Amino acid sequence: MRFWTKTTATILASALTMSASAFAADPVRIGMVLPLTGPTAGYGKDGKMGAELAVEEINKAGGILGGRQIELVFDDEKGTPQEGVAAVQKLMTQGKVKAIVAGMNSSITLAQAAITKNKILHIVPGAQADAITEQGSQWLFQINNNSTTNSTIFHNYLVNSIKPKTIAYMGENTEFNKAVLQNLQKILEGSGTKLVEIANYDGTTTDFTSIITRLKAANPEMIYVVDAYPARTAQIWKQIRQQGGFPKEAHATGTVQTSAIIPAEGAMEGVITGDIFIAEGATGAMANFIKAFEAKHKVEPNKVSLVSYEAIKVVAAAMDKAKTDNNYDLLAKTIRGNAWPSPRGNLTFSEIGRSKSPYFYIHVVKGNNVALRETFEVK
Amino acid sequence: MDLFVQTVINGLILGSGYALVAVGLTIIFGTLHIVNFAHGAFFALGAYAVLTLQNFGVPYLLAIPLAAIVVAVIGYALELSIVRRALYDRGEHGSIIITFAISQAIVSAIILVIGPDPIPVKSPFGQTAMSVFSYFISAQRLFIAGTALVVLVGFGLWLRNSTKGQQILAVSQNAKGALYSGINVPLIRSLSFILGVAAAGLAGSLLAPLISAFPTMGDANVTIAFTVVILGGLGSIGGALLGALVIGLSNAFFETYVSVSWTPALGWILVILVLLLWPQGLLGKAQLNRH
Amino acid sequence: MTSAGKLLDVQGLTVGYGRVVALRDISLCVGQGEVVAILGANGAGKTTLLNAISGVLPTQSGVVRYLGRPITGMKSWHTSRIGLSHVPEGREVFPGMTVEVNLKIVDVNGGGPKVTVDDVLTLFPRLKERFHQLAGGLSGGEQQMLAIGRGLMACPKLVLFDEPSLGLSPMLSKAVLSVIGGLKERGISALLVEQNMRAALRIADRGYVLRVGRITAEGSAKELAESPDIQRAYLGF
Numbered sequence: 005m006r007f008w009t010k011t012t013a014t015i016l017a018s019a020l021t022m023s024a025s026a027f028a029a030d031p032v033r034i035g036m037v038l039p040l041t042g043p044t045a046g047y048g049k050d051g052k053m054g055a056e057l058a059v060e061e062i063n064k065a066g067g068i069l070g071g072r073q074i075e076l077v078f079d080d081e082k083g084t085p086q087e088g089v090a091a092v093q094k095l096m097t098q099g100k101v102k103a104i105v106a107g108m109n110s111s112i113t114l115a116q117a118a119i120t121k122n123k124i125l126h127i128v129p130g131a132q133a134d135a136i137t138e139q140g141s142q143w144l145f146q147i148n149n150n151s152t153t154n155s156t157i158f159h160n161y162l163v164n165s166i167k168p169k170t171i172a173y174m175g176e177n178t179e180f181n182k183a184v185l186q187n188l189q190k191i192l193e194g195s196g197t198k199l200v201e202i203a204n205y206d207g208t209t210t211d212f213t214s215i216i217t218r219l220k221a222a223n224p225e226m227i228y229v230v231d232a233y234p235a236r237t238a239q240i241w242k243q244i245r246q247q248g249g250f251p252k253e254a255h256a257t258g259t260v261q262t263s264a265i266i267p268a269e270g271a272m273e274g275v276i277t278g279d280i281f282i283a284e285g286a287t288g289a290m291a292n293f294i295k296a297f298e299a300k301h302k303v304e305p306n307k308v309s310l311v312s313y314e315a316i317k318v319v320a321a322a323m324d325k326a327k328t329d330n331n332y333d334l335l336a337k338t339i340r341g342n343a344w345p346s347p348r349g350n351l352t353f354s355e356i357g358r359s360k361s362p363y364f365y366i367h368v369v370k371g372n373n374v375a376l377r378e379t380f381e382v383k
Numbered sequence: 384m385d386l387f388v389q390t391v392i393n394g395l396i397l398g399s400g401y402a403l404v405a406v407g408l409t410i411i412f413g414t415l416h417i418v419n420f421a422h423g424a425f426f427a428l429g430a431y432a433v434l435t436l437q438n439f440g441v442p443y444l445l446a447i448p449l450a451a452i453v454v455a456v457i458g459y460a461l462e463l464s465i466v467r468r469a470l471y472d473r474g475e476h477g478s479i480i481i482t483f484a485i486s487q488a489i490v491s492a493i494i495l496v497i498g499p500d501p502i503p504v505k506s507p508f509g510q511t512a513m514s515v516f517s518y519f520i521s522a523q524r525l526f527i528a529g530t531a532l533v534v535l536v537g538f539g540l541w542l543r544n545s546t547k548g549q550q551i552l553a554v555s556q557n558a559k560g561a562l563y564s565g566i567n568v569p570l571i572r573s574l575s576f577i578l579g580v581a582a583a584g585l586a587g588s589l590l591a592p593l594i595s596a597f598p599t600m601g602d603a604n605v606t607i608a609f610t611v612v613i614l615g616g617l618g619s620i621g622g623a624l625l626g627a628l629v630i631g632l633s634n635a636f637f638e639t640y641v642s643v644s645w646t647p648a649l650g651w652i653l654v655i656l657v658l659l660l661w662p663q664g665l666l667g668k669a670q671l672n673r674h
Numbered sequence: 675m676t677s678a679g680k681l682l683d684v685q686g687l688t689v690g691y692g693r694v695v696a697l698r699d700i701s702l703c704v705g706q707g708e709v710v711a712i713l714g715a716n717g718a719g720k721t722t723l724l725n726a727i728s729g730v731l732p733t734q735s736g737v738v739r740y741l742g743r744p745i746t747g748m749k750s751w752h753t754s755r756i757g758l759s760h761v762p763e764g765r766e767v768f769p770g771m772t773v774e775v776n777l778k779i780v781d782v783n784g785g786g787p788k789v790t791v792d793d794v795l796t797l798f799p800r801l802k803e804r805f806h807q808l809a810g811g812l813s814g815g816e817q818q819m820l821a822i823g824r825g826l827m828a829c830p831k832l833v834l835f836d837e838p839s840l841g842l843s844p845m846l847s848k849a850v851l852s853v854i855g856g857l858k859e860r861g862i863s864a865l866l867v868e869q870n871m872r873a874a875l876r877i878a879d880r881g882y883v884l885r886v887g888r889i890t891a892e893g894s895a896k897e898l899a900e901s902p903d904i905q906r907a908y909l910g911f
Contacts, residue, residue, distance in 0.1 A: 512894045
């Protein structure tokens with residue numbers, strides 16, 4: 005009896021090993037949802053390039069889980085929550101993917117997170133809203149800094165270093181931007197700076213002349229624009245410039261890329277902003293990443309390329325370390341319990357899945373890009 | 384007082400831009416009974432045509448009329464191949480689906496050929512703003528308003544005084560009657576479609592230096608143009624002009640003096656109020672035809 | 675009459691809407707300088723017949739010859755260019771345009787006797803008074819005059835009239851029909867569809883009776899006026 009048990013076990017075990025080795029050659033499919041078309045399609049392009057570099061590096065180094073290659077499956081969220089959700093559902097049901105990397109725009113990401121919750125590992129590369137990691141999704145991780153972290157550093161910098169007496173705020177009327185506004189109001193409390201005018205405009209607005217006229221009538225020392233759409237950002241700053249500009253000018257953190265600066269044609273010159281990334285003066289791992297990226301894509305990477313690159317790297321490394329591509333409890337535990345090397349240094353994740361960038365940079369727009377103004381260590 | 388005058392200037396300039404987009408929309412609706420959801424795509428084509436011509440070294444001012452012609456040619460090709468076959472006399476419902484599909488196709492084609500990123504469009508007026516008695520007027524906006532005025536007045540005179548122009552109005556008033564008057568109705572419809580999309584292309588080429596060229600740049604402008612056209616009366620050209628000025632001025636005043644967040648709703652609130660009082664829109668004519 | 679002498683010669687015309695056949699095997703002709711009436715009850719297919727001849731409606735089979743040349747299937751904007759005008763039922767004027775523009779909008783020369791705006795105003799002095807008013811504000815009779823005037827502005831050789839007296843007062847309808855009857859003196863022929871049989875036969879040279887899509891009788895105006903067949907056609911048997 006005992007003999008038979010042993011033999012059966014041996015046969016079973018060898019069968020399992022055989023099937024395991026048969027699977028070893030199969031690639032691990034990772035689904036990536038990006039805005040490949042629509043108003044934020046520039047983010048999609050940048051993110052795709054970053055992810056492709058990560059996959060190339062991983063596969064060249066022999067893949068993960070004992071030699072399995074990584075295969076990226078892209079889908080287009082077209083810049084709307086409906087399409088974003090549909091793309092995630094398609095990848096989960098038909099795409100046979102083991103993990104989802106999705107999220108540049110916060111409202112789209114929130115809709116997608118409801119679908120992936122308790123179903124699949126979800127890595128959010130770009131979106132910053134605090135709410136994304138506050139929905140109790142155990143298998144969701146945010147690569148970028150959350151909005152409050154970035155805003156707090158940036159708003160403190162504005163109040164303490166730039167010291168405008170008055171600020172006028174204008175921003176698209178979204179939940180995400182409202183959180184930024186509330187953060188600003190909190191930090192302004194008890195400071196010498198007063199918020200004199202608030203203009204929340206609708207996403208369909210194309211002409212900002214009247215809004216700017218209204219803000220100028222309040223005669224603020226600084227204008228603070230909160231908008232994440234590159235084309236509209238360029239347009240707003242052009243129109244601000246046409247009306248003579250403001251003594252001090254700032255734009256929300258994490259949203260100023262060359263895709264906004266170049267079409268603004270110099271209108272953003274001198275605007276203060278901030279982000280977790282800057283190519284200028286990079287050293288070590290960051291310099292290597294920039295070099296590899298430029299070699300592959302012939303353009304300079306930006307923040308979106310970086311976080312997409314990191315998202316893929318974290319998924320791959322975690323699967324390799326946890327030795328599984330579908331035990332999501334184990335994968336999530338592994339991600340939380342370890343530090344993950346990235347161009348920015350080691351990334352760690354909090355209990356709710358938030359990562360914290362080691363550094364935050366204050367930028368100022370200069371020519372066709374941003375220049376470094378000051379570096380802060382994130383506490 | 385200063386703020387008031389600046390707001391009036393802002394509103395008038397804003398309205399003149401809306402008028403160009405709205406006139407194209409209303410002409411196409413009037414003669415073809417097509418709700419042209421592809422209008423925004425033709426607007427974008429106008430901007431990209433200017434961009435491409437500039438890359439070939441054509442100066443901006445010359446590129447504007449050429450861009451309108453390019454859009455007219457593309458519009459004519461689509462009219463012959465799709466619109467004419469699929470849409471005439473099929474009513475407004477079919478037209479929504481088909482023009483929407485055309486719009487998606489054009490936007491996708493732009494993304495494939497040129498790419499999704501916004502591209503700046505250079506204009507000799509650049510960022511210059513004129514400061515007249517301390518009022519700020521952007522030179523580009525003034526140029527847009529002036530061109531819109533000249534084009535619209537010229538177009539209006541042509542419609543009223545030339546036989547072809549009158550035939551366009553005739554087809555929009557009574558297409559059946561036009562058949563009995565020796566009017567080549569398909570030709571007039573093609574002509575209206577071409578003129579309508581060329582107006583959208585012209586608006587795109589004029590506004591491009593302000594908003595940059597990107598594939599979906601027409602969407603927001605066309606949404607406003609729809610409120611303008613409904614407000615003024617579908618198919619009425621004078622109504623489109625009046626509607627554009629009403630929406631331009633009321634948006635400017637509302638944004639400056641009341642609330643920025645509520646401005647997009649304002650256009651539709653005006654539309655609802657006007658339609659309650661005058662179901663045909665401000666200048667849309669009730670059919671007087673007595674039998 | 676030989677085919678060459680005929681202005682309009684219709685042979686075996688069949689017209690349908692989808693599967694419903696509205697006209698079956700119609701043959702008729704109009705000679706130079708003739709006024710020909712087509713009589714029949716409501717729904718007999720009279721309007722369809724005129725629309726098929728002028729090219730507003732497509733035909734299924736049969737031939738329409740005009741001055742010996744086949745024009746079957748030719749579109750209305752082409753038939754008006756070769757001298758075939760159509761004054762439709764319901765007038766179909768342009769309501770938002772003045773009387774003047776309604777007349778001047780016709781930029782077609784059909785090659786028939788020259789007709790100017792002044793000629794139309796002489797024919798219908800009422801239109802002179804209304805010259806700068808919108809067509810939509812005219813009375814039914816005035817709109818009918820305008821529609822006839824518009825048809826004549828294309829300098830036609832043959833005019834198709836569809837129920838020109840419909841809805842007009844007896845006095846007005848008499849006036850309108852007398853103008854139509856007088857056209858042949860100017861060298862313009864007419865094919866006239868009318869419900870008012872007596873009035874039509876008074877100005878016509880010949881006539882056809884149309885009953886449920888077929889021609890059931892033809893003859894001179896005098897013969898038809900006396901034929902009992904006509905009475906039946908009008909009662910719709």
